[in-house]
């Protein structure tokens with residue numbers, strides 16, 4: 713156990729699997745009180761049990777990040793249990809990959825809601841608390857696909873580019889309240905998000921990465937920890953890439 717987040721209260725939005733889960737586990741090991749959230753109650757409760765068994769502190773709040781009432785509830789339950797919020801990680805994201813002409817308006821709305829609206833709702837709900845505290849750290853998870861066009865992720869890339877723009881504007885507007893807002897940008901990471909890719913597409917992406925491998929979720933959790941922690945106290949409005957030297 714470390715102490716880089718000692719006495720901090722951290723919400724990790726969408727943290728029952730993948731990068732979010734690795735981040736929640738790492739934050740707890742570093743002393744944070746962690747709020748695990750997601751749609752799958754069984755996975756969330758199990759993760760909280762496992763964090764507690766390892767000596768950490770956590771709670772689960774069932775949340776669909778695209779539902780405004782759920783995001784309000786996530787913040788309210790956190791404050792009720794732990795009294796405040798110091799860190800918000802907006803980790804939710806994804807989107808179906810397909811030929812551009814086959815996308816529907818529903819796809820457009822769903823992908824933008826998951827990647828963009830979720831960040832808007834998370835930030836909007838925590839800001840009043842962080843502004844009152846005069847401090848706070850928000851980390852938004854974007855994607856290397858913003859700089860590296862691959863097949864089939866056009867709407868997803870559009871939404872993730874919006875997350876970077878939102879991050880810069882928020883960092884500028886809320887610096888005077890002691891609030892930092894940054895992005896962490898994964899490349900290709902070994903999680904369920906690639907389930908729908910064929911081995912051929914996935915291997916072609918890996919071949920294109922100078923390190924010739926996918927990242928592991930923990931290799932994203934550490935950059936997120938850095939940006940979330942006081943160690944990054946002079947960093948705001950920035951994007952920290954963790955992608956095996958891809959898309960330079």
Ligand SMILES: NC(=O)c1ccc[n+]([C@@H]2O[C@H](COP(=O)([O-])OP(=O)(O)OC[C@H]3O[C@@H](n4cnc5c(N)ncnc54)[C@H](O)[C@@H]3O)[C@@H](O)[C@H]2O)c1
Nearest residue numbers: 726729730731776777803804805806855900901903904905
């Ligand atoms: N894995 C990669 O290669 C990669 C690359 C670039 C960016 N990212 C980004 O990293 C973040 C984490 O992705 P991951 O790879 O861990 O994927 P993942 O699919 O393993 O995890 C995504 C999580 O989001 C949750 N989620 C999806 N819709 C939700 C909703 N409406 N409400 C609440 N939770 C919801 C899922 O249940 C899951 O727990 C995402 O923002 C993703 O876009 C991942």
